[in-house]
Amino acid sequence: DAGVIQSPRHEVTEMGQEVTLRCKPISGHNSLFWYRQTMMRGLELLIYFNNNVPIDDSGMPEDRFSAKMPNASFSTLKIQPSEPRDSAVYFCASSSHTDTQYFGPGTRLTVL
């Protein structure tokens, strides 16, 4: 089993640029989660989907952030425009009818 796949693993961009992070959940999992991890704030849930439908996006920091899940095997998290305070590690996780969430390796984002 390949596990949750995230790309890119590292992203360095300049302030104002659009950033798109991608996630492929584990096959058969019906829930997908996007998290952000920083030293200051720890691991925070941004949004989660159930059966491709966004269920709770209350953790999305502001309108610059958007997430989509067009099908069961793909999701994107987009930041437009990006700001230096968006620098963090972004994790995608998936689960199947349980509370056990399987995390991907993360995308380390640096906004200069």
Next chain:
Amino acid sequence: QKEVEQDPGPLSVPEGAIVSLNCTYSNSAFQYFMWYRQYSRKGPELLMYTYSSGNKEDGRFTAQVDKSSKYISLFIRDSQPSDSATYLCATNAGGTSYGKLTFGQGTILTVHP
């Protein structure tokens, strides 16, 4: 105040020591409690999962939940250098919000030979 509080450490212990990691939470609706382990530059992985108050043991690891005091603990016996990682407690209320985990800050643990 955060809903889940966890001392970030860092915590450094010698190999073979018993390690105690703790979290407190404020939301009485939380019913499910988890411990995740995160190695450096990796994603968190589930270590222990408990529902009710009491103890749950898995090898060298014991998870303890005291709902009356809103206190959760993870004990590691005979700690090994391979246990060096960040340990995050997590909880959720279940029901319609079963997927919405709230994490503690994480405790950085180093076990030195």
